[in-house]
């Protein structure tokens with residue numbers, strides 16, 4: 343195991359950043375201070391996820407005064423999942439830590455994560471004990487999504503965050519063996535298994551600026567999380583079909599009995615209601631199937647996860663081309 347065999351391990355810290363120019367220098371100086379205090383070799387890979395502000399200029403300046411800080415600029419906003427993957431692909435460390443750029447993930451937890459790694463943990467999950475600043479709506483949505491994913495997909499992402507330490511072995515698996523386009527990092531890392539440990543932290547308030555997640559981007563991530571970990575929604579569609587079929591037989595039998603007793607079957611309202619209900623069942627079902635087909639289409643196209651337009655302090659791409 344890398345943690346034990348390597349006498350002078352290198353620690354990489356991956357920081358995805360989207361329009362974080364206000365707070366990025368402060369955040370990186372905090373992180374680098376904590377890393378230096380551990381006495382280990384370190385590097386920070388900050389990934390500018392297509393920011394429209396001066397995030398990358400800030401990162402390049404930091405990189406020219408501190409070569410251990412390296413930066414990548416993606417060609418546009420590819421989303422946090424792709425930015426994290428880019429960081430993982432370029433990180434050279436024996437252990438890689440992923441942390442937000444807004445200091446909502448407390449860097450002071452890093453030494454404790456490294457301790458767990460030294461003791462043999464290959465994945466250290468930082469789990470949220472509280473969600474300080476989040477609105478009630480966001481807390482409720484996050485709770486509902488996590489519940490659904492853990493119930494349906496059989497993986498526990500409750501209160502988990504993207505703040506994690508990964509051993510080199512795990513990073514290589516994620517980079518080389520999990521090439522899927524539809525990514526849900528929290529789900530993937532809990533799907534892996536291996537030797538995992540959880541540490542708890544309180545979510546700090548955002549350093550500067552506002553959350554980058556809109557309602558739609560969260561919805562998109564939730565659909566990705568669901569479709570990439572379970573096909574249960576498709577099965578529900580089948581069961582729904584069977585249930586309506588049984589109901590249909592019941593109503594038909596009832597109509598035949600009524601007719602044979604000489605009673606005409608009335609019910610304009612019933613006809614309209616059932617038409618509308620069944621019509622919407624069919625459309626919703628098509629929508630669910632469509633979601634899966636769209637995801638398959640994304641995978642088949644196999645476009646790159648991200649494109650890089652600039653870098654600072656990066657020597658070479660860690661990952662050989664596939």
Ligand code: UDP
Nearest residue numbers: 358359360391421422425442443553554555
């Ligand atoms: N982020 C990113 N790309 C995006 C959205 C967010 O790289 O498209 C980064 C962002 O800069 C931050 C982290 O992901 O470092 C978490 O984002 P944010 O703080 O907005 O999310 P929240 O804390 O509200 O979940």
Ligand code: MG
Nearest residue numbers: 442444446548
């Ligand atoms: Mg945040």
